[in-house]
Amino acid sequence: MDFDLTEEQRLLKESVERLLADRYAFEQRQAYQKSPEGWSRELWRAYAELGLLGLPFAEEEGGVGGGPVETMIVMEAFGRALALEPYLSTVVLCGGILRRTGQKELLPRIADGSLLLAFAHGEPRSRWRLDHVETQVENGRVTGEKAVVLHGDSAEKLVVSARDGKGRIGLYLVDAGATARRGYPTQDGQRAAEIRLDGTPVEAVLAEDGMPLIERVVDEAIAALAAEAVGAMTALQELTVDYLKTRKQFGVPIGTFQALQHRAVDMLVATEQARSMAMFATMMAGEEDAAERRKAIAAAKVQVGRSARFVGQQAIQLHGGIGMTAEYKGGHYFKRLTMIDQMFGPADHHLERLAEAGGLFD
Amino acid sequence: MDLRFTPEEIAFRDEVRAFFRDNVPAKTREKLIAGRPLDKDDIVTWQRILNKRGWAVPNWPVEWGGQNWSPVQRYIFDEEMQLAPAPQPLPFGVSMVGPVIIAFGNEQQKKRFLPRIANLDDWWCQGFSEPGAGSDLASLKTRAERKGDRYIVNGQKTWTTLAQYADWIFCLCRTDPAAKKQEGISFLLIDMKTPGITVRPIVTIDGGREVNEVFFDDVEVPVENLVGEENKGWTYAKFLLGNERTGIARVGLSKQRLRRVKALAREVGLMDDPRFREKVAAVEVELKALEMTQLRVVAAERHRKDKKPDPFSSILKIKGSEIQQATTELALEVAGPYAMPYVPPQEGRNEPPIGPEWAAPLAPTYFNWRKVSIYGGSNEIQRNIIAKAILGL
Ligand SMILES: Cc1cc2nc3c(=O)[nH]c(=O)nc-3n(C[C@H](O)[C@H](O)[C@H](O)COP(=O)(O)OP(=O)(O)OC[C@H]3O[C@@H](n4cnc5c(N)ncnc54)[C@H](O)[C@@H]3O)c2cc1C
Numbered sequence: 001m002d003f004d005l006t007e008e009q010r011l012l013k014e015s016v017e018r019l020l021a022d023r024y025a026f027e028q029r030q031a032y033q034k035s036p037e038g039w040s041r042e043l044w045r046a047y048a049e050l051g052l053l054g055l056p057f058a059e060e061e062g063g064v065g066g067g068p069v070e071t072m073i074v075m076e077a078f079g080r081a082l083a084l085e086p087y088l089s090t091v092v093l094c095g096g097i098l099r100r101t102g103q104k105e106l107l108p109r110i111a112d113g114s115l116l117l118a119f120a121h122g123e124p125r126s127r128w129r130l131d132h133v134e135t136q137v138e139n140g141r142v143t144g145e146k147a148v149v150l151h152g153d154s155a156e157k158l159v160v161s162a163r164d165g166k167g168r169i170g171l172y173l174v175d176a177g178a179t180a181r182r183g184y185p186t187q188d189g190q191r192a193a194e195i196r197l198d199g200t201p202v203e204a205v206l207a208e209d210g211m212p213l214i215e216r217v218v219d220e221a222i223a224a225l226a227a228e229a230v231g232a233m234t235a236l237q238e239l240t241v242d243y244l245k246t247r248k249q250f251g252v253p254i255g256t257f258q259a260l261q262h263r264a265v266d267m268l269v270a271t272e273q274a275r276s277m278a279m280f281a282t283m284m285a286g287e288e289d290a291a292e293r294r295k296a297i298a299a300a301k302v303q304v305g306r307s308a309r310f311v312g313q314q315a316i317q318l319h320g321g322i323g324m325t326a327e328y329k330g331g332h333y334f335k336r337l338t339m340i341d342q343m344f345g346p347a348d349h350h351l352e353r354l355a356e357a358g359g360l361f362d
Numbered sequence: 363m364d365l366r367f368t369p370e371e372i373a374f375r376d377e378v379r380a381f382f383r384d385n386v387p388a389k390t391r392e393k394l395i396a397g398r399p400l401d402k403d404d405i406v407t408w409q410r411i412l413n414k415r416g417w418a419v420p421n422w423p424v425e426w427g428g429q430n431w432s433p434v435q436r437y438i439f440d441e442e443m444q445l446a447p448a449p450q451p452l453p454f455g456v457s458m459v460g461p462v463i464i465a466f467g468n469e470q471q472k473k474r475f476l477p478r479i480a481n482l483d484d485w486w487c488q489g490f491s492e493p494g495a496g497s498d499l500a501s502l503k504t505r506a507e508r509k510g511d512r513y514i515v516n517g518q519k520t521w522t523t524l525a526q527y528a529d530w531i532f533c534l535c536r537t538d539p540a541a542k543k544q545e546g547i548s549f550l551l552i553d554m555k556t557p558g559i560t561v562r563p564i565v566t567i568d569g570g571r572e573v574n575e576v577f578f579d580d581v582e583v584p585v586e587n588l589v590g591e592e593n594k595g596w597t598y599a600k601f602l603l604g605n606e607r608t609g610i611a612r613v614g615l616s617k618q619r620l621r622r623v624k625a626l627a628r629e630v631g632l633m634d635d636p637r638f639r640e641k642v643a644a645v646e647v648e649l650k651a652l653e654m655t656q657l658r659v660v661a662a663e664r665h666r667k668d669k670k671p672d673p674f675s676s677i678l679k680i681k682g683s684e685i686q687q688a689t690t691e692l693a694l695e696v697a698g699p700y701a702m703p704y705v706p707p708q709e710g711r712n713e714p715p716i717g718p719e720w721a722a723p724l725a726p727t728y729f730n731w732r733k734v735s736i737y738g739g740s741n742e743i744q745r746n747i748i749a750k751a752i753l754g755l
Binding site: 122124126127128147148182184185186187188192194248249250251257259260313316317320321323324325326327331332334335338339342343346348352 | 491494496497498501520521564565566567569573630637641694695698699700701702703704705716717725726728729730732733735736737740741742745746
């Protein structure tokens with residue numbers, strides 16, 4: 001057993017963190033968010049140069065052959081910086097699907113930053129059920145509605161799930177320009193889109209029986225989000241401790257009040273518990289036994305979601321009025337953490353799944 | 363002990379309920395149910411409807427338009443108003459500065475300000491907090507210097523709710539910088555149109571605009587706008603802050619929110635999920651307990667001799683705010699994936715909604731409602747009060 005990073009992983013961590021420290025200060029982030037696309041093409045190119053966009057792909061596919069640990073490292077840094085780029089959609093979700101299906105020629109285009117993708121799976125009535133797909137595919141054409149598609153507005157191609165005549169949920173590649181899209185910002189400053197497909201032609205069949213693959217990449221995405229949440233939580237927890245040390249009331253720093261000290265300690269405990277489970281999720285994201293993997297990922301989502309909620313709420317509380325303002329970075333962490341808890345189902349949803357699957361220990 | 367309302371109280375409740383049912387403007391009621399922000403007009407219109415009925419300021423003395431209601435009747439009135447739902451009267455005039463003027467102001471101030479508060483001809487805001495004076499309010503620095511028949515006010519207030527609409531602000535200002543910090547403060551009434559006042563909006567995390575910074579740069583205030591005595595402002599401020607005893611729990615509001623959560627959860631099929639039903643029921647149990655606690659406080663009111671703030675109100679504040687926040691978390695869960703899209707509150711009324719229309723305000727409300735455990739004395743400060751005043755620690 002070894003929790004240490006390898007030399008290469010350490011270098012990766014340092015270079016991502018340096019890039020973001022230089023170019024992702026909070027004011028810059030707010031400027032990227034206000035730009036028409038809502039994120040930075042320049043940073044996207046910088047990620048490509050660092051090899052981040054080809055992280056999980058094999059070298060012959062233009063990638064660097066990284067695994068879940070590398071993804072964890074990058075996502076944690078993104079969490080700390082509140083990064084806005086479509087990494088989860090393009091690299092983790094769609095990259096994860098394309099590298100396991102016949103479309104390997106697209107991978108170098110993801111890696112070099114020239115191809116943006118979005119995973120168009122959720123639907124207006126699906127809520128968190130992964131197998132609720134009403135969209136139909138027939139004679140090479142897809143018809144249906146996709147809801148809250150992350151970064152669906154800037155994607156060039158979409159990986160769409162649809163049911164065929166045999167009732168199978170498959171995965172299909174379509175040109176995003178051949179759909180009707182309505183893009184919008186999300187509560188945490190990211191982007192998403194509502195997408196309508198009306199006989200949109202299929203460019204490539206990725207999987208006719210796609211459920212196992214969907215579950216797999218969603219599990220990987222949850223592991224990645226867990227790492228992102230840990231990055232955000234750590235930064236927010238540190239921000240709060242700094243504030244407790246500097247904000248004075250009653251003539252003393254408020255951090256001298258024991259009630260607040262204990263609360264800050266509980267925030268640290270929650271963050272560390274989440275960090276541990278994000279590591280567990282990272283370790284289990286590659287597990288071949290789908291049932292075991294799903295339980296582990298659900299467990300991680302529960303812990304991370306609960307910690308995220310606690311740390312987010314307490315951070316606002318301990319900041320007082322300042323925590324409520326849009327000008328302050330803290331509130332943006334809180335909102336991102338809230339939405340990460342929501343994505344792919346909140347903590348209690350996964351708790352229920354885990355309990356139904358028999359729990360973690362025999 | 364009989365925990366039921368008397369027949370007279372029930373008759374009163376029915377009367378109030380019918381009035382609210384028939385008189386809250388439909389567009390205002392819809393906004394309240396949906397959790398969308400009210401505009402100035404909604405609040406002013408409603409206040410005038412209440413005033414016409416004689417119910418604008420029921421907690422004031424009869425000579426100033428009040429009702430001689432028992433504590434139970436006042437409780438019923440507040441509860442029914444929240445349940446209806448009807449807008450809460452703007453507290454800054456009716457529950458804050460009004461009672462201070464009644465208790466400590468002079469006749470001329472009463473005649474000048476009270477009727478206009480009751481009818482919301484003047485919109486008041488509360489200038490207490492400053493950047494350096496939040497929980498430690500008495501450390502405030504905004505200075506008022508007496509020059510002949512005027513005060514010259516310099517300094518800054520912050521978190522001033524709805525100052526953008528305000529005609530008047532009541533301010534705590536330091537008039538004697540040499541005195542102990544609680545002893546050099548005065549309570550001034552300041553016309554917002556006076557030269558030298560600047561209002562700057564603060565956008566909150568939900569994207570809303572409800573708070574502001576208010577800057578004072580050599581603002582001249584006639585001495586006749588001093589309430590009570592100079593340097594006695596802290597006493598009046600304590601009176602003001604302790605005045606609201608039963609309203610703060612907002613039991614009716616939480617009931618109305620839970621009703622809404624259940625209706626929406628039914629719509630999306632979530633009420634079929636026993637786990638979700640249990641979570642709702644658990645909040646309902648807490649709320650029922652709070653309601654009974656509140657009724658105990660209301661009933662005890664009859665026996666109170668002094669007008670000192672009741673430390674029990676801190677219990678109501680803590681629990682009430684926690685329960686309100688819990689209802690917003692349940693609503694967020696009901697929204698599901700459609701909690702995510704951000705729809706600016708003012709815009710988009712003409713565009714079709716993203717997902718179900720009711721979903722858009724739910725995440726912003728969750729974010730925004732973190733405020734209720736911060737303002738009006740944070741929940742930590744309330745715990746300090748209980749520890750000291752009830753437990754003697
Ligand atoms: C939405 C909103 C509307 C508001 N509207 C108004 C308004 O209209 N007019 C107005 O005057 N003010 C208003 N306020 C200000 C509000 O009253 C203050 O925010 C509140 O008093 C807390 O002060 P602060 O924000 O400076 O936080 P601080 O006092 O700096 O507190 C920061 C943290 O330290 C904790 N803390 C402080 N002292 C202690 C202690 N002794 N023991 C333990 N913990 C402690 C607090 O509980 C909090 O968690 C509003 C605030 C908000 C958020």
